[in-house]
Amino acid sequence: MNDLDATICELLDTLIEREGGYVNHPADRGGPTCFGITEAVARAHGYRGAMAALPRSEAEDIYLRLYWNRPRFDEVAKRSVRIAAELFDTGANMGPAVAATFLQRALTALNRNGKDFCDLVPDGRIGPRTLAALDGYLRTRGQGRGETVLLRALEALQGERYLRLAEKRPANEAFLYGWLANRIGEH
Structure with missing residues (x-):
């Protein structure tokens, strides 16, 4: 293995x-x-x-196929296991396209107006441009501190979405505390 x-x-x-x-x-x-x-x-x-x-084996197979391989979080893991772990967890809870969109939005906002790498279209699909942007970001900002800052940006987007879901649909307030306690800052 x-x-x-x-x-x-x-x-x-x-x-x-x-x-x-x-x-x-x-x-x-x-x-x-x-x-x-x-x-x-x-x-x-x-x-x-x-x-x-x-x-459980069926659930694992579904997660592996639909929430790890298909959205290409395995390719992200080759660059940063911490970022891939966050995307995987967010994708399992909100959908992989949402997690990928968060990555694209965060990378674009952190590219110093295109100085480090090109802006991304937040389309929810991780392809060569998104991977190249992640490579550029990590090359410029570093694996340690750079990963931490990118994780904070991803978690900020995730937290904002949870709050918005609870505001739009009061029944979601039943889940908000758990989402924030168990999903933010875990990676």
Whole structure:
């Protein structure tokens, strides 16, 4: 097992532990979930059983395929495991495109008016331009402090979105404390 394989295994364990088992909260628009996987996502992935019986291995496969490989967070991890971990967790909670958009927005805002790398179109897809921008950012700002600042920007965007979700839909207030306590500053 290489370092990236070990990283995703650890991230999966942490995420599944945080998400817990079967939940069917009346205020959750996603309906029944198991290990954080919504019924709609499980069905689209081919799972036909009861959500309460979703095997952990099935949840891990869904996370790996839809929330790590497809959005190319594995490519981000080759550059920064810390940033990839944040994107993975945010993507599991808000959707991978939202997490990728946060990265694109933060990188563009941190590029010193295009001096370090080109602005990005926040399209929610990590491709060669986004990866090149991340490379440029890390080259200019460094792995240590640069990663920390980028993580703060990503978490600021995430926190603002949580607050907006609770403001727009009061039923989401049931989740706001947990979102802020368990999702911000964890990586």
